Amino acid sequence: MAVGARSGHGEPEKRPGGTDESPRGDAPEDAASFQAARSARTAGDTADGPVESESDGVTPADDAEEPGGQQPKKQRSFWKELPILVGIALVLALLIKTFLVQAFSIPSDSMQNTLQRGDRVLVDKLTPWFGSKPERGEVVVFHDPGKGDQSWLGPDTQQQNSGPFGRGVQQVLSFVGLMPSAEEKDLIKRVIAVGGDTVECQGQGGPVKVNGKALDEKSYIFQGNSPCDDKPFAPVKVPKDHIWVMGDHRQDSLDSRYHPDLYNGTVPVKDVVGRAFSVAWPIDRWSFLPVPGTFDQPGLNAAAAATPAALGLAGAVPLVLWRRRRIVGKTTPKG
DSSP states (O other): OOTTOOSSSSOOEEOTTSOEEOTTTTHHHHHHHHHHHHHHHHHHHHHHSOOOOTTTOOOOGGGOOOTTSOOOOOOOOHHHHHHHHHHHHHHHHHHHHHHTEEEEEOOSSTTTTTSOTTOEEEEEOSGGGGTOOOOTTOEEEEEOSOOGGGOSOOGGGSOOOOHHHHHHHHHHHHHTTSSOOSSOOEEEEEEEEETTOEEEEOOTTOOOEETTEEOOOTTTSOTTOOSSTTSOEEEEEOOTTEEEEEOSSGGGOOOGGGOTTTGGGOEEGGGEEEEEEEEEESGGGOEEOOOOGGGGOTTTTHHHHHHHHHHHHHHHHHHHHHHHHHHHHHHSOOO
16 A cells, blocks of 8 residues: 555545656555665664564653653662661660560569569550559569668679670660660569558468458469468558569568568559560460459458548538538427
């Protein structure tokens, strides 16, 4: 077919030179001319650049340009992004350690068999930010409330010197919350009584009593231990915003019983880091640390339950007196 053929009715096509030509008579000449022009164009494209496909004329996708004529941005390599990812991970770990959860290691046997030496526990640091206070039966981590001669920590719980490299590793891991700091003096015990409670244990196999209620401690106290035979104590009134703590391994725990000269053996709530809610390491010891059922027994909160009743009674007395006056005023005959 000749290039530029019309859709007419067989009329001769007039060339720019004014000569009439038959649509069929000069077809061989036109075909030869078209083929020569096509060959010349192909040769020119080959010399000047890539040849486009005649079928669609589309350029390869790799050479495509973004809108506006700009070349697409190349993706950053993994090694260039790695420091950014590490920085973000460290910031997130620091935030988690500060506000949410922190890991602590167990350095002694005072909480056996609930916790073993070398266990890693996860401590909830979030709820104290919302005003939550320790409750009876919880296992809590707290800063040493004493200093010097009044310090709770014995020599067996002090951090050992592991050399410059070991200290450096510990500082990095403690910064992100994977290990405790060597500078922090922390302990872990079970809360037995809270502010306003009266706690006592007379020894001779006798139970620990909170507000006159005996605690059944068989589920968590170390097997073979007595509740307090090694260190019995008379009734202690726990001050407001303080807690009374004891270790589950009673005969191997320097707890509230051994520090009567400091806050009467109690720990200020402000020194509590948080509640230990899970054993995270080693894997075969993974478990939660629930509150034992003995702390849910009726009457344990007798002191707290009496407060609303007393307030109600105090409010009812004026109301009764006012009502009596009205009745007397109505029945008294007017003079």
